[in-house]
Amino acid sequence: MLLPDQNWKLAEYLDYWLDRAVNADRRPNTHRRYEGVVRLHLKPALGRKSLQ
Numbered sequence: 001m002l003l004p005d006q007n008w009k010l011a012e013y014l015d016y017w018l019d020r021a022v023n024a025d026r027r028p029n030t031h032r033r034y035e036g037v038v039r040l041h042l043k044p045a046l047g048r049k050s051l052q
């Protein structure tokens with residue numbers, strides 16, 4: 001599990017997650033689909049929420 005070392009907003013953590021977890025373990029097309037869901041749905045709705 002990836003844990004940030006600071007108090008991040010969800011949008012920041014999702015970028016971190018896409019870069020570290022998804023890029024390392026998934027095919028390029030899977031990464032593109034995940035990135036689209038994050039950009040279009042998760043960040044606009046929840047991106048400002050704190051992870052605390």
